[in-house]
Amino acid sequence: MVARACLTGAPLALRSSCFLPSLYGNRMGTLQHVYCGFSGLGKIQSSRWFDHPAWASIQNVRAGAFACASAAQTLASSSPDTLQGTAGQVALKKRVVSGVQPTGTIHLGNYLGAIKTWVSLQDLYETFFFVVDLHAITLAHSAEELARATRTSAAIYIACGIDPSKASIFVQSHVQAHSELTWLLSCVTPISWLNKMIQFKEKSRKSGEDVGVGLLTYPLLMASDILLYQSDLVPVGEDQRQHLELTRDVADRVNHLYGGRKWKKLGGRGGRVFKVPEALIPPTGARVMSLTDGMAKMSKSATSDLSRINLLDTPDEIANKIKRCKTDSVVGMEFGNEERPECNNLLAIYQLVSGKTQQEVVEECAEMSWGQFKPVLTEALVMHLQPIQEKYAEVVADPVYLDSILAEGAAKANLIADSTLQNVYNAMGFLPKKKPIAF
Numbered sequence: 001m002v003a004r005a006c007l008t009g010a011p012l013a014l015r016s017s018c019f020l021p022s023l024y025g026n027r028m029g030t031l032q033h034v035y036c037g038f039s040g041l042g043k044i045q046s047s048r049w050f051d052h053p054a055w056a057s058i059q060n061v062r063a064g065a066f067a068c069a070s071a072a073q074t075l076a077s078s079s080p081d082t083l084q085g086t087a088g089q090v091a092l093k094k095r096v097v098s099g100v101q102p103t104g105t106i107h108l109g110n111y112l113g114a115i116k117t118w119v120s121l122q123d124l125y126e127t128f129f130f131v132v133d134l135h136a137i138t139l140a141h142s143a144e145e146l147a148r149a150t151r152t153s154a155a156i157y158i159a160c161g162i163d164p165s166k167a168s169i170f171v172q173s174h175v176q177a178h179s180e181l182t183w184l185l186s187c188v189t190p191i192s193w194l195n196k197m198i199q200f201k202e203k204s205r206k207s208g209e210d211v212g213v214g215l216l217t218y219p220l221l222m223a224s225d226i227l228l229y230q231s232d233l234v235p236v237g238e239d240q241r242q243h244l245e246l247t248r249d250v251a252d253r254v255n256h257l258y259g260g261r262k263w264k265k266l267g268g269r270g271g272r273v274f275k276v277p278e279a280l281i282p283p284t285g286a287r288v289m290s291l292t293d294g295m296a297k298m299s300k301s302a303t304s305d306l307s308r309i310n311l312l313d314t315p316d317e318i319a320n321k322i323k324r325c326k327t328d329s330v331v332g333m334e335f336g337n338e339e340r341p342e343c344n345n346l347l348a349i350y351q352l353v354s355g356k357t358q359q360e361v362v363e364e365c366a367e368m369s370w371g372q373f374k375p376v377l378t379e380a381l382v383m384h385l386q387p388i389q390e391k392y393a394e395v396v397a398d399p400v401y402l403d404s405i406l407a408e409g410a411a412k413a414n415l416i417a418d419s420t421l422q423n424v425y426n427a428m429g430f431l432p433k434k435k436p437i438a439f
Contacts, residue, residue: 155402181224226277255276291307332367333362335348
């Protein structure tokens with residue numbers, strides 16, 4: 001069923017000047033296509049969905065361009081998580097966004113700590129997963145390598161099980177609103193908040209005086225990544241909690257400065273410009289540690305490639321890395337011993353790639369020596385990564401397919417991001433853009 005809001009008594013150019021396709025329909029069940037005019041809104045023909053208060057903003061707001069953005073935003077962020085129509089309630093999925101930088105090679109920590117979790121989330125939520133290439137240039141990078149690594153990362157998303165029919169996959173830089181919103185947020189965020197960020201302190205010490213401004217302000221780009229989509233939940237590891245808390249603080253600050261009655265008078269619903277997101281932390285595998293140091297996180301930036309298992313490593317490379325990984329002199333495997341971080345890390349990896357419970361792993365490995373356990377772990381890793389590597393080869397062999405997936409994902413993302421950005425511009429007092437009227 002397709003429900004349309006048709007404007008009467010207005011030229012075609014006005015009636016078609018703002019088109020909101022099936023993305024919002026997916027969140028509303030039967031509502032699939034919405035047309036709202038640029039200015040001089042005519043009468044909206046009746047449909048059971050137009051009892052929703054979102055449509056009041058279309059009729060009441062005088063600035064037509066803002067009316068479209070406000071209506072779209074209301075539909076995208078309606079709260080509570082149901083829309084009440086005359087025929088009853090239709091549940092809305094909560095929205096989740098996340099991404100991984102295309103620097104280096106995506107490794108086991110990225111996969112087990114993030115991407116593998118995304119696969120399960122795409123069936124429960126409305127999901128947007130993107131390659132965060134703008135974040136990748138905060139430190140020195142290879143211009144020739146960036147585009148290749150971005151495509152590789154997107155292909156790995158699909159190979160790991162992200163389904164383009166369920167989730168939107170796109171490249172961050174293909175949605176310009178990320179950069180624009182970052183500037184707006186930087187103008188309302190106290191610099192003292194950014195100076196407290198732990199990762200900035202750590203990386204700036206390594207870079208010295210040559211550190212770029214982007215390294216200081218990139219948490220605001222991360223905030224933009226989240227707030228643009230009016231996200232409900234953000235999958236984060238414990239090391240990213242500080243960034244999410246900053247995002248929540250920034251959202252609260254904007255809502256305080258520009259929301260409330262001022263925002264309602266402009267047609268904004270609920271008195272807030274941004275939805276304040278919550279953290280979604282997986283119970284297991286949120287932090288995979290280095291193979292050479294059980295106290296350090298597995299990282300792309302680590303000097304030695306022996307510290308990580310890359311998703312595209314060959315079986316021989318995996319075997320060599322596990323054979324040479326750091327262990328201890330204690331006989332037997334056990335979880336939870338703080339004095340044996342490497343043991344705990346390798347057992348956790350085995351549990352995750354084998355699909356076994358922690359109790360099953362303990363029963364199987366408790367009496368093993370390291371010489372017995374390492375081949376078992378190697379085999380489990382090779383078996384788990386083999387189908388991912390095979391699917392990856394298929395995806396990269398068809399660049400037209402990959403490009404189409406990224407283009408479709410960016411189109412959906414731009415629809416929501418542009419709506420949010422327009423609302424922020426209006427809430428902050430910028431002069432709304434007007435489209436030329438064709439005579």
